[in-house]
Amino acid sequence: MFKLVIVTDSDRASGFRLAGAEVYEADGMEEARAAIPPLLHKDDIGIVAVNEEYMLGLDEKLMDRIEKMHRPLIIPIPSKKKEVDRRTYIERLLRKAIGYNIVLKR
Structure with a gap:
């Protein structure tokens, strides 16, 4: 069975640990950049959830590799600093995961 791994700041780390996820705390962009690449090569990891702020700061070469994997x-993980339209966010994740645009209706 594959593991869920979270790369996040210390404010959110405890909540993810309580949920049973393996958590890597990164107190800034540099720590996140150092923590993510080794996770990409572990055979027992299925999903890596990363703070959106950290994802936006990754270099282009690494992002290309991530998109091809x-x-x-x-x-x-959506930023806690900005208001996110949950429906749009979920649709974007689904489109990326399966390659199709799915419209969610109530």
Whole structure:
């Protein structure tokens, strides 16, 4: 069975640990950049969730490699600083995961 791994700041780390996820705390962009690449090569990891702020700061070469990978799946955790339209966010994740645009209706 594959693991869920979270790369996040110390404010959110405890909540993810309580949920049973393996958590890597990064107190800044540099720590996140150092923590993510080794996770991409571990065979037991299925999903890596990364703070959106950290994802936006990754270099282009690493982002290209992430987009071409099938596993682990790298997903952003929405920023707590900005208001996110949840429906649009979920549609964007689905489009990226399966390659199709799915419209969610109530």
